[in-house]
Amino acid sequence: MSQRFFSVKGVFVVKIATMSSFQPKTESCQKNCTSGATRKHGLALRIRPQVLECVPLKFCADSGQSLRVIRHSLMKIKTRFAPSPTGYLHVGGARTALYSWLFARNQGGEFVLRIEDTDLERSTQQAIDAIMDGMNWLNLDWDEGPYYQTKRFDRYNTVIDQMLEAGSAYKCYCSKDRLEKLRENQMANGEKPRYDGRCRDSHEHHAENEPCVVRFRNPQEGSVIFDDQIRGPIEFSNQELDDLIIRRTDGAPTYNFCVVIDDWDMEITHVIRGEDHINNTPRQINILKAIGAQVPVYAHVSMILGDDGKKLSKRHGAVGVMQYRDDGYLPEALLNYLVRLGWSHGDQEIFSIDEMKKLFDLDAVSKSASAFNTEKLQWLNHHYINSLAPEYVATHLQWHIEQEKIDTRTGPQLSQLVKLLGERCKTLKEMATSCRYFYEEFDEFDADAAKKHLRPVARQPLEVVRDKLAAMNDWTAESVHHAIQATADELEVGMGKVGMPLRVAVTGAGQSPALDVTVHAIGQTRSVARIEKALAYIANREA
Structure with missing residues (x-):
């Protein structure tokens, strides 16, 4: 490459x-x-x-802004999403992935997926699968990868060996006990725990196979200044940074070092990540400078808060991306919600994917934290359920129907179901759990609805409308409506005296979409049979 x-x-x-x-x-x-x-x-x-x-x-x-212009003009923009596979893909990670993906697409660049699995004890295949599932469900496609850090250890160690040769790194033989005592003494004196550099310029002789770590020789003077594209200039004194371990005693390279080499090798121009990585940035920049590599543009996104103003966590109900799929959200709704958690374009709230790619700009990302609001996400989901093509929404609804084990071989097509229930349902899960009567028979009527509407006074309206529905040759929603209206006119009663008993009879409940389209979707044979069942219920009630 x-x-x-x-x-x-x-x-x-x-x-x-x-x-x-x-x-x-x-x-x-x-x-x-x-x-x-x-x-x-x-x-x-x-x-x-x-x-x-x-x-x-x-x-x-020397101007950071000028250097940014140089990079934009001379280099192909390349971003990356680099999750650690130690858990599910949470909403914060998904937003970071989205921002990185959108920036690359907006700039005509490339987006890389990299799995940072150097934590061998905590990394799992299950977590990797969850990350892949989440990215695929959100349709965040990548141009390169997925790369795995555990498959690049030889590359990292090659660079470490070259750094040792060049003097940019050194071997440290300090024991764990010494380092622990050093830490305790520093904390007792109110000092920040840090390595004291004992082995930095040591000339002690050690056996070739004596256990040691390798540390990066961090500059001891000056400052690290970088122009964060979201937060502006950030400065760290090198005196606050100790000599970072870049290779452990077992020969494994460490996270902060692997990240640097990966970003270099993969030609990453813009590192977009959470603000919890700000403190890693000066160390990574110093390593990049030591090996003569280009320093990318950094953009650190603020955290997401719960409704109590604290960092979003499981106790706020924070879940993995695929849990939102399971709860009945469309990917378009979640993406639209996540993009607005920190980014804005005027007062616009609704953004298609194409609009996001066209309009997204890191300069419009706020450095203030954003609060997660489930009600707003539900509002967006309801919007997309009703604005996207019913045929497309039905492809996502199918999964929820399968989870409910509903046999849809008889009854309306799922795209028709989306039209019927879209206005009433905020999620696809809600839609799936409330549609069973369109496809399967119910054993009992809702007790409250039956008590109120399946009374002896409802017997005649049900008999008349049953006969009219059974006699139809043209089964349409319009003809069903005419039959209900004709029954009310014939009996000289209000539409409710016919409609409410009919609704309970055909759906088993007191609420449904518009009655004419509901009866039409249930079908002629099934509707007539259910009215017969309701009449039998009334007869038993009279007896």
């Missing part, structure tokens, strides 16, 4: 890739690149030795 790297030297941007020889394209490039960039970034040139092109710039490369 081709690799790229931008190093500012004077007024030049150096673009480097994995090649076998170093050949600047012009004499000017050779003068500027070989004299400065190779000395400053020797490690990078050993790993990625050929300069493909040197592009003269017309403005100061």
Whole structure:
């Protein structure tokens, strides 16, 4: 895979890739690149030795904003979603994935899926499957991957060995007991726990096979400043950062190091992630600089809060993405809701996927936390149930019908059912649990509805409307309506005196969609038979 790297030297941007020889394209490039960039970034040139092109710039490369412009103009935008498979794909992760995906699509770039499974004890295949299921259900497709960090350990260790050779990293032989005592003493003195650098410049001799970790040689002076595209400039003093372990005693590389190499190798230009990663950023930037790699643009998204103002968690009812599928939400509704949890475009609330891709901009993402509101999600879901094509909604409804074990071989098509129940139902699960009478017989009438409407006074209206429905040759909702109206006219009673007993008779309950379309959907034979059943119920009640 081709690799790229931008190093500012004077007024030049150096673009480097994995090649076998170093050949600047012009004499000017050779003068500027070989004299400065190779000395400053020797490690990078050993790993990625050929300069493909040197592009003269017309403005100061020290400006973070200018550098962002450089990247946008010279590099293909590439984002990534990199979850750890230690649990389900929660709504916060889904929003991060959505923002990364939308930014890539908006910029005509690429979106990478990467599974950060370095935590071997907690990572599970079940969690990986849940992540994949969630991404697929949300239709967040990826252009590369999924990559797995556990399959790239050789690559990480190769770079670590090169860093050891270059002096950017060193071996640390401090025992666990020493480090624990160091931590205890620092905390007792009110100091921030951190490694004291004992092995940083040690010349002690150690056996080749003596257990050790490898630490990154973090700069001890200066600051790390990065221009967060959501939060603006953020600065960390290097004195606050200790020498991070990048390889454990068992030879496994650590998370913060793997992330850096992955973003470098995969040519990630924009890292969009949760604000809980802000403190990781200065360490990762220092490692990137040490190996001469390009520092991507960072954008840290604020957390999602529960209704009590605290971070959304299980105690707020926070669940995995697929639980929202199970609860009857459409992916379009959840995506629309998640995109508005921190991003806005004027006062607009409803966004199609195409509109999101066209309008999404990181500069419009708020740095303030957002509160999760289930009622608003339900409102959006109700909107999409009724605005999307019934045939499409029916494909999602089918899963819920199967969970309810409803046999739909007789009765209305599911697309018709969506039209019938869409206005009454906020979720597809609610629709599935309330549609059984369209397809299957019920054993009993709702007790309250029957007590109120299946009384002796209802016998005559039911008999008359039964005869009219049974005699129909043209079974349409309109003809059903005429039969109900004709019965009321013939008996000189209000429509309710006919309609309410008829509704209880054919549905078994006191509520349903419009009666004419409901009776039509249930079907002529089944409707007449159910009226007979209701008449028998009334007769038994009279006896």
